[in-house]
Amino acid sequence: MRLKKYNKSIGMLSLIAGTVLLSGCDMVLMNPKGAIGVEQRTLIITAIALMLIVVVPVIFMAFAFAWKYRASNKDAKYSPNWAHSNKIEAVVWTIPIIIIAILGTITWKTTHELDPFKPIVTDKKPMTIEVVSLDWKWLFLYPDQRIATVNSLTVPIGAPLRFELTSGSVMTAFFIPQLGGMIYTMNGMVTQLNLRGDHVGTYKGLASQFSGDGFPDMMFDTNVVSQVDFSNWAANAAKSDQVLDEASYEQLAAQSVETTPKTYRLADPELFGKIASQHIPPAPGPQLSENKSRPERGASHAH
Structure with missing residues (x-):
């Protein structure tokens, strides 16, 4: 029994480690060293926090419902004819609409503030x-x-x-x-x-x-x-x-x-x-190896 639990724990840790490694992210975006980088980190964190308002309760409820309505729980109320609740509808529609509105406003504002063509406001000469x-x-x-x-x-x-x-x-x-x-x-x-x-x-x-x-x-x-x-x-x-x-x-x-x-x-x-x-003239770009057919440059590479 202990060996089975041990193998299961190792498997879960391996899955988490593999996910992190395959993500290819070394978190440098979360360690900015410039004014624009700081603004972008703030935007990323704000967007994630707003989305977690929906994600975290959904994950919690998935486990809570599975536990409450498990087969061994005879006290759980069984309502096979239940179909609609105005309160639930109000919650599941109102919260996402509010979050989308906030995200839309933030996106509109930061899109203009972080325009790559927009000069950084400073008294120093660029x-x-x-x-x-x-x-x-x-x-x-x-x-x-x-x-x-x-x-x-x-x-x-x-x-x-x-x-x-x-x-x-x-x-x-x-x-x-x-x-x-x-x-x-x-x-x-x-x-x-x-x-x-x-x-x-x-x-x-x-x-x-x-x-x-x-x-x-x-x-x-x-x-x-x-x-x-x-x-x-x-x-x-x-x-x-x-x-x-x-x-x-x-x-x-x-x-x-x-x-x-x-x-x-x-x-x-x-x-x-x-x-x-x-x-x-610009360089022709990556070339095919000699053992492969080479198309005409005029037809395949327009600048």
């Missing part, structure tokens, strides 16, 4: 960072500092960050979970995202949409540093021997997985505009 998604790496351009980096983003603490994003290949999505916000990058288009890092540290950024073989490695570090450290870093980066211009960009845009972050001196401050306007 810093513009241009982002280009490539196969399979991230290129960050700092037009004011005349520097560029690959798979490494460094920003000063507390500064409002104005990201302008495009793709030099296929569509993907830019996401720094602990700073908040996710936005798609598409070739021939420019999207915007406004964020802010409020705590010094290194936070993971990633591509959140599949974009080919190297997608799992398409990640980058976001380094939030002091203003002094950022100024020193930018000054040193501007002296880099590696220069990023149109020719070196075309080499960088070739499909590859970059395991080591790179720093460039930005020789062409208009490079992002040339990429976004397709003055520099």
Whole structure:
């Protein structure tokens, strides 16, 4: 008997552990390090709490009814002809309507407040960072500092960050979970995202949409540093021997997985505009292996 109970307990624990592992969530969204991330966490918690107002009583009643109306309970009232109750109808309709109304109001309000195009209200001047998604790496351009980096983003603490994003290949999505916000990058288009890092540290950024073989490695570090450290870093980066211009960009845009972050001196401050306007043609995207038939690019890949 003890062995049977032990095996049942192990089975339940295994099921719970497997569910947690398969969820793929490491809870970084619940540990925000920026103003937008904090607002999004509040929205998530509020929405979950409102939904639990319905979920928790339903779960409780499921067990309570099963216990009360079990076969061995002879005192439970049996009403085979019962069909309707105005009180029950009022409860099961009124509560969900109220919750939906509250959720709808919150969603309407936060949709406008957390619009990725909406600048963060602050007395500090926003810093513009241009982002280009490539196969399979991230290129960050700092037009004011005349520097560029690959798979490494460094920003000063507390500064409002104005990201302008495009793709030099296929569509993907830019996401720094602990700073908040996710936005798609598409070739021939420019999207915007406004964020802010409020705590010094290194936070993971990633591509959140599949974009080919190297997608799992398409990640980058976001380094939030002091203003002094950022100024020193930018000054040193501007002296880099590696220069990023149109020719070196075309080499960088070739499909590859970059395991080591790179720093460039930005020789062409208009490079992002040339990429976004397709003055520099976008890369063809993931290719089929040689042993498979390859369709005509003009018919299958329109930009």
